[in-house]
Amino acid sequence: MKNFSSALAIGGAAFGGFVAGALLLTLLDLYLAGHSIEPLGNRPLLDVDAFGIRLSVADSLAFGLAVIAAMTIGIAIRWGRSR
Secondary structure, three states, X not given: OHHHHHHHHHXXXXXHHHHHHHHHHHHHHHHHHHOOOOOHHHOEEEEEOXXXXXXXXXXXXXXXXXXXXXXXXXXXXXXXXXX
């Protein structure tokens, strides 16, 4: 049961981190667009037309925030069990 609750907590943290990151990036893109600067969502970071892959800077930042949130919760759970 501990493993299930740990997995659920890590999954929830990853989802929460992704949602929070998406909201922050949306606000940043609105700010940039309002000041006539190209938004992060329009800047390609990885573009492979042969496979149909296109990741923007905003996609990569949102994914990174989700991974950081999941890793933080995972470390906190392991640290709490070791005490």
